[in-house]
Amino acid sequence: MSARWLLNLALAALLLVLAGVILGELQAPRALPRLAESGPLPPRLIEIERPGEPLIRLQANARGQWSLLEPLRTDADAEQIEALLELLHSPVSRSLPIQGLDLPALGLAPPRVWLRVDTLELALGAHSPIGEQRYVAIGDMVHLVDDRFSHRLLAPARELVSRDLLPRDFKPAYATLDDVPLVESMLALLATLRAERIEALARESFASGAARLELRDLNGRSLRFEVSEDRRLWARPELGIAYRLTRAPDLITDPEAPLAEAVMPDPNDPFAPDPPVIDPPAPEATPAPDAPLDPFANPEAPLPGDLPLGPAPSVRLSPDGQIEEEPTDGFGAEPYKEPPVGFGQDPFAPDNP
Numbered sequence: 570m571s572a573r574w575l576l577n578l579a580l581a582a583l584l585l586v587l588a589g590v591i592l593g594e595l596q597a598p599r600a601l602p603r604l605a606e607s608g609p610l611p612p613r614l615i616e617i618e619r620p621g622e623p624l625i626r627l628q629a630n631a632r633g634q635w636s637l638l639e640p641l642r643t644d645a646d647a648e649q650i651e652a653l654l655e656l657l658h659s660p661v662s663r664s665l666p667i668q669g670l671d672l673p674a675l676g677l678a679p680p681r682v683w684l685r686v687d688t689l690e691l692a693l694g695a696h697s698p699i700g701e702q703r704y705v706a707i708g709d710m711v712h713l714v715d716d717r718f719s720h721r722l723l724a725p726a727r728e729l730v731s732r733d734l735l736p737r738d739f740k741p742a743y744a745t746l747d748d749v750p751l752v753e754s755m756l757a758l759l760a761t762l763r764a765e766r767i768e769a770l771a772r773e774s775f776a777s778g779a780a781r782l783e784l785r786d787l788n789g790r791s792l793r794f795e796v797s798e799d800r801r802l803w804a805r806p807e808l809g810i811a812y813r814l815t816r817a818p819d820l821i822t823d824p825e826a827p828l829a830e831a832v833m834p835d836p837n838d839p840f841a842p843d844p845p846v847i848d849p850p851a852p853e854a855t856p857a858p859d860a861p862l863d864p865f866a867n868p869e870a871p872l873p874g875d876l877p878l879g880p881a882p883s884v885r886l887s888p889d890g891q892i893e894e895e896p897t898d899g900f901g902a903e904p905y906k907e908p909p910v911g912f913g914q915d916p917f918a919p920d921n922p
Contacts, residue, residue, distance in 0.1 A: 602664075604705060604714055605657040605689055612654060617722055618683040625726050634737065637729055641808050644731035653721050653729075657686065659714040662702065667709050675704045675711065682722045693719065727767045727810050734762040734803060734812055739792060741784040746796075748781075749822040759784065762803075764812035770804050771811070782820075796820075 611633060617625040623640040627650065630636070635645035672678035676695025684691040694704035696716060703716040721728070735741065741759055744751040778798030785791050795804040800817035804810070 602661050603657070604659045604661055604712055605686075605691075605707065607657075608687070612686050614685075614687055615650070615653070616683070616685040618685075619681075619723070620679065623726070625729070627729065637726065640726050641730065641810070643805075643808060644733065644736055645729050646731045649721070649729050653718065654686070656684070656691075656714075656718040656722075657689075659717070661712045661714055663713040665711050667706060667711050670711060677704060677706050677711070680706070682719070684722060693722065725769075727769065730767045730808075730810060732764045732767070732812070734764065734794075735760055735784075735792070739784075739790065740786050741792075742787045744782065744784045746780055746782050746820050746822050749824055752821045752823045755821060758818060762812075762814065762818060764803075765815045766813050768802075768811045768813050770806065770809045775802075775804060780820075 611629070613629045615625075615627040625637075626639040627635050627637055627645050635647060635650045637643055637645045672694075674695075677692055680692035680694055682693040684693065690707070692706040694706065694711075696703055697713055701716050702713050703719060705712045705714055731737075741756045744756060744759065775795050775797055780796045780798075782794040782796050782803075783791060784793075793806075795806060796802070797804075800820065801814045803812040803814065805812075
């Protein structure tokens with residue numbers, strides 16, 4: 570075989586390889602841009618605002634644990650929060666500048682839902698007429714994304730409540746059921762209970778046979794539940810929610826156990842609250858020392874009622890009812906008499922020369 574044929578075969582093989590590479594790139598799915606890029610730090614604040622509905626606010630602590638601040642104040646479910654934040658990573662099928670668009674027709678004037686994640690603000694509009702997609706406005710752009718998250722944004726706030734019955738920082742140390750103490754082994758069981766769902770509080774579920782469960786921790790805090798007769802529905806009346814359990818736990822009481830008035834804080838617990846500060850009784854007020862009279866005060870001004878006064882001056886009346894002035898000289902009780910000769914002189918004094 571000549572060299573020319575070998576060269577032609579090599580070129581043909583190279584063309585086949587290049588054609589395969591190009592065809593593979595054309596058939597490969599293109600990676601769509603994301604709705605929002607992840608920041609350098611994890612989110613710490615989420616707000617969901619819906620017309621006519623209470624504002625929902627969630628906040629994460631330094632350890633990444635989420636809490637619901639409004640309209641309820643309790644622990645939030647981490648799985649629900651992570652699923653909600655997946656909206657930020659939704660693939661965008663189309664993006665258009667917001668200028669020139671019919672925003673009311675897109676459900677963006679006003680938006681159906683506002684979602685704020687830290688400083689990022691998203692406005693969710695209506696469905697696209699083709700496909701299960703929704704319009705989302707961020708800044709001056711409107712994006713079209715798959716509608717897989719609107720049900721989480723439109724759900725009531727209780728859907729974001731943690732399924733754990735006890736708060737994450739609450740460790741029970743004592744519990745009673747209708748004022749009868751539970752056995753100590755029940756405390757560990759209560760700390761593991763988790764609801765299958767959170768329901769709105771319905772009083773008819775507790776019409777009869779309901780029990781009152783009270784727990785206290787080492788810090789002296791108390792937590793109260795209303796438990797239905799079948800022990801599957803545990804209500805928090807102050808939150809207006811009820812925890813629906815898959816299986817009812819057996820709550821074993823010990824009527825012989827002593828009732829605890831209060832659980833004293835552990836002195837070695839660094840998170841124990843400080844004892845209440847009781848102000849000492851105020852000392853009895855002592856009267857202030859008498860202030861000297863001001864020599865430059867108005868002599869005609871009335872004297873204060875608490876001003877201490879000296880002894881009353883002595884007054885002498887004459888036989889005709891006239892006030893006599895106090896004599897400044899005289900002899901004893903008879904000032905009109907002259908003192909005897911030598912009165913007031915020292916008898917032992919030497920004679921004058």
